[in-house]
Amino acid sequence: FNMKNQCLHGMSLLYKHYAEEIGQFNDIEFMVKMLEHATHPTFRDRMLMFLCSLLGARLNVKPFIDCNGVKPLVDLLTLAHLHIDRPQIHSATNAIEFTGSPIDLQDQEKEWHYTDKKGEKQPPVSYTGVRKLLDEGVITPNTKVWAQGLGGWKDLKDVPQLKWGILAKDMPSVMTLSEVTSTILDIFQLLCAYYPSRDPDGSVMQPLPRVKRYLSDPSVLPHIVQLLLTFDPTICSRVHTLLYLLMEDNPLVPRFFLTGAFFFSLMYMASDVLPLCRLLHLAHRKQSFRIDHDNEIIRHSVLSVLLPPALVCYMTNHGPIKFAGVFLGEYETPEAIWGKDMRRYLVEKIAAHIADFTPRLMGNVRAVYQYCPIVGVEYETLQNELFCSQYYLKHFCDELRYPDWPVADPVALMRDCLNAWKLELEKEPCKLSKESCLEELELKEPNPTQQQIRKAYFKLAAVYHPDKNPNGRERFEAIQTAYEFLASQKVQSDAPDPVRIALLIKTQAILFKRFSEEMSKYKYAGYGLLLKLIHLEYVDPDMLHKTPCLMDPAVELAYYTVHNAPLNADELLQEGGIDLIHEVMNKCFEQLLPCLLYTSPSPRDS
Numbered sequence: 238f239n240m241k242n243q244c245l246h247g248m249s250l251l252y253k254h255y256a257e258e259i260g261q262f263n264d265i266e267f268m269v270k271m272l273e274h275a276t277h278p279t280f281r282d283r284m285l286m287f288l289c290s291l292l293g294a295r296l297n298v299k300p301f302i303d304c305n306g307v308k309p310l311v312d313l314l315t316l317a318h319l320h321i322d323r324p325q326i327h328s329a330t331n332a333i334e335f336t337g338s339p340i341d342l343q344d345q346e347k348e349w350h351y352t353d354k355k356g357e358k359q360p361p362v363s364y365t366g367v368r369k370l371l372d373e374g375v376i377t378p379n380t381k382v383w384a385q386g387l388g389g390w391k392d393l394k395d396v397p398q399l400k401w402g403i404l405a406k407d408m409p410s411v412m413t414l415s416e417v418t419s420t421i422l423d424i425f426q427l428l429c430a431y432y433p434s435r436d437p438d439g440s441v442m443q444p445l446p447r448v449k450r451y452l453s454d455p456s457v458l459p460h461i462v463q464l465l466l467t468f469d470p471t472i473c474s475r476v477h478t479l480l481y482l483l484m485e486d487n488p489l490v491p492r493f494f495l496t497g498a499f500f501f502s503l504m505y506m507a508s509d510v511l512p513l514c515r516l517l518h519l520a521h522r523k524q525s526f527r528i529d530h531d532n533e534i535i536r537h538s539v540l541s542v543l544l545p546p547a548l549v550c551y552m553t554n555h556g557p558i559k560f561a562g563v564f565l566g567e568y569e570t571p572e573a574i575w576g577k578d579m580r581r582y583l584v585e586k587i588a589a590h591i592a593d594f595t596p597r598l599m600g601n602v603r604a605v606y607q608y609c610p611i612v613g614v615e616y617e618t619l620q621n622e623l624f625c626s627q628y629y630l631k632h633f634c635d636e637l638r639y640p641d642w643p644v645a646d647p648v649a650l651m652r653d654c655l656n657a658w659k660l661e662l663e664k665e666p667c668k669l670s671k672e673s674c675l676e677e678l679e680l681k682e683p684n685p686t687q688q689q690i691r692k693a694y695f696k697l698a699a700v701y702h703p704d705k706n707p708n709g710r711e712r713f714e715a716i717q718t719a720y721e722f723l724a725s726q727k728v729q730s731d732a733p734d735p736v737r738i739a740l741l742i743k744t745q746a747i748l749f750k751r752f753s754e755e756m757s758k759y760k761y762a763g764y765g766l767l768l769k770l771i772h773l774e775y776v777d778p779d780m781l782h783k784t785p786c787l788m789d790p791a792v793e794l795a796y797y798t799v800h801n802a803p804l805n806a807d808e809l810l811q812e813g814g815i816d817l818i819h820e821v822m823n824k825c826f827e828q829l830l831p832c833l834l835y836t837s838p839s840p841r842d843s
Contacts, residue, residue: 245283249290256293265297266304273309276394278401278410281313285420286411292424298431307428307451310421312397315460315602317418317467319402340365342599349601352381352390364600367393368403378404386603398602415469422464422475425452426482434486441486453483458496459605463598465501473505477512484520491525494539497606500591503543504584510564514557522553531656532626542613543583547573550627554645571633571642579616586614593691609691609698610717612724623740626653630740634747647752648759651745655763658741661733662766674719687724694720738770739785746794753801761798761805764812767791771814775821781828792818 252259262268268288275281288306291297301307321339344365351359351367353375362370370376371393378394393399401414412420425448432446444450451457461483464476480498484490499521502513517540524539535541538549551573552560567576588595590611597604623630626649633642644650675683678693685693697716701709745763749756774780774788781788795818798805809815 242279242283245280245287249283249287252287252290252293256290257295260294261296261300262291262294265291265300265306269301269304269306269309276400276405278405278408281401282411282417285310285313285417285424289420289424289427292427295431298428302428302448307425307448310424311452311457311460313401314418314421314464316397316401316414317464317469317472318598318602319398320414320467320469321599339599342596344600345596346600348384348597348604350383351376351393356381364398364402367399371403384601384603386601386605415467415472418464418467419471419475422472422479425461426475426479429479429482445487449483449487452479453487453489458483458489458493460603462496462498462501463606465498465505466595466598468505468507470507470509473507474509474512477502477516481512481516481519484516490520490523493520494524494526495608497591497594497608499539499543500587500611503540504587506580506584508565511557511561514552514561514564518552518557518560521549531653531660534627542611543587544614545574545579545616545619546624547627547629548575554627569632571628571630571639574618574622574629574632576618579618582616583614587611589687593688607695609694610721612721621736623657623737625657625741625744626650628744630654630744634740634743636747641751644748644752647748647755651748651756654741654744654748655766658738658763658766661737661741664733669718669722671723674722677715677719678723685723690720690723735783735785735787739787739790742767742770742787742790742794746790746797749794749797749801757802757804759802759804760808761802764798764805764808764814767795768812768814768817771795771817771821775817775824780824788821792821 252262268284268291272281272284272288275284288301292301321343344363347361347363347366349364349367350361351370353359367376367382371378376382376393378392380393381390382393382396382399383390387396394404428448429446429452432448433442434445434449435441445453452461461476461479465473467473484493499517502516505513521540522534522537526537526539528536528541530536530541530546532546532550534550534553535546538553540549540552548560548563551563563573563575564580568574569576590609591606594604594606598606619629621631628642628644628650632639675685678690678697680689680693682689694716698713700706701713701716703710703713706713770787771791774791777783780786795809795814799809
């Protein structure tokens with residue numbers, strides 16, 4: 238045994254330094270079988286290190302793939318979840334913090350079924366329960382067991398989690414379980430690098446290279462993604478890099494979000510976020526995911542319910558490198574408002590959302606996350622902000638702090654402001670009620686908890702999801718709408734918000750003032766809204782005493798539309814705007830200078 242390990246170690250060193258000179262290794266298939274049948278951690282580790290060195294030679298890659306060498310690596314990939322005593326990042330906030338210690342989690346979910354000595358099926362036990370039954374002699378390494386993720390009933394000794402996590406737990410090893418996973422991820426990255434998705438001319442290759450098809454298969458990809466829940470920087474960085482290689486030009490990328498990848502990625506609290514940001518930038522707008530929003534970037538981004546909308550636009554417009562800088566730092570500008578407290582709050586929200594899955598994964602590393610949509614995360618910092626186009630208008634209108642903030646397309650921002658203004662005035666009461674949504678989710682409890690709401694959603698979604706029931710799309714959409722309504726604790730107002738209207742008006746005035754050359758080429762399309770607002774404010778007795786005062790920015794906007802764009806003068810005159818503004822001016826004089834307007838001159842004055 239020791240001789241085998243020493244030989245493997247020596248061959249690993251030789252291939253590590255002289256892979257190309259040595260060339261093809263003819264017994265790769267035999268080595269793969271030895272890895273599959275390994276029972277000692279030291280031999281397993283030495284074999285993995287040798288295979289990693291072996292694949293440094295291009296000639297060995299195809300024989301390795303041909304003998305199905307990827308499969309035993311996938312079987313070992315999830316062992317990192319069993320490494321519960323790894324050092325945690327000091328600043329990390331992860332799901333474990335919200336649900337208990339790893340040891341407690343392993344004893345929480347009873348997912349392992351087994352048979353007794355007579356071959357009769359017994360009630361399921363937890364992962365910790367399997368260990369106790371083995372110690373007590375109730376079960377043996379040859380006992381048949383089953384849990385989700387296994388193809389069928391297997392001998393306990395043939396299940397990787399039980400073999401390496403229980404039977405071989407006290408045996409010496411060269412690598413920790415996290416290092417085993419890291420080595421396998423390095424091998425997968427190496428294989429993907431050998432088989433790019435594009436040819437030398439830049440054309441997408443179809444079909445996808447075999448190794449990428451295997452690793453992105455729905456039976457394998459979720460287990461790669463779920464390694465992000467280890468929160469181990471050495472693992473997470475490799476996972477993000479591998480996922481980028483797999484999802485690039487992959488026809489399966491629209492369903493990538495169903496693995497929970499975007500949830501798990503955004504829970505990562507370490508500082509090496511560039512691989513994460515590259516993956517988000519690549520995939521966030523390619524998902525089969527849409528929300529109702531007037532901004533095209535937000536409408537098509539799966540991140541729009543997790544990150545502030547401006548941050549999603551910032552990543553799209555400026556790329557992953559600049560986004561990584563914002564994501565790690567403290568920013569407060571018209572284009573990005575983000576900080577460590579907001580990031581931690583996001584992690585807490587996601588952790589609470591997936592809290593049901595974390596104990597399952599700790600007890601069964603082959604468990605697969607069942608996707609459930611999250612209700613949009615609302616940040617208290619942004620409560621009084623208005624996002625339009627790709628800017629926060631409250632900050633944009635702060636001309637003392639941001640007097641010359643660049644605007645990529647002022648005409649587009651003007652158009653978006655007018656659309657937002659119109660939508661604000663057309664607000665309607667919500668047609669949903671709590672009672673109707675409870676009925677839709679078949680909930681009898683009048684005040685269900687978030688966990689009960691999620692479970693009801695899961696139960697019905699499993700029946701009516703279009704992938705499982707082609708005739709259930711309409712019912713599924715109603716179920717999802719009801720779930721989002723009940724899960725959201727934000728009360729939507731059905732009345733126009735004067736603060737939002739004031740920001741929209743001020744933004745338009747700033748655009749006319751700062752970008753007069755660009756704006757002078759177009760007629761102002763908002764006179765109908767503007768003059769209606771001025772009239773409503775004019776007939777209000779508290780016209781100049783309201784908070785906010787809308788008359789001031791409205792008249793200022795009317796001035797700049799004419800001053801910087803002469804095309805608008807005739808339009809304003811035809812709409813009756815000149816006469817209306819004249820009446821407003823008279824009313825202002827009446828309120829400001831009553832003595833001059835209402836006191837008749839005395840003979841002495843004349």
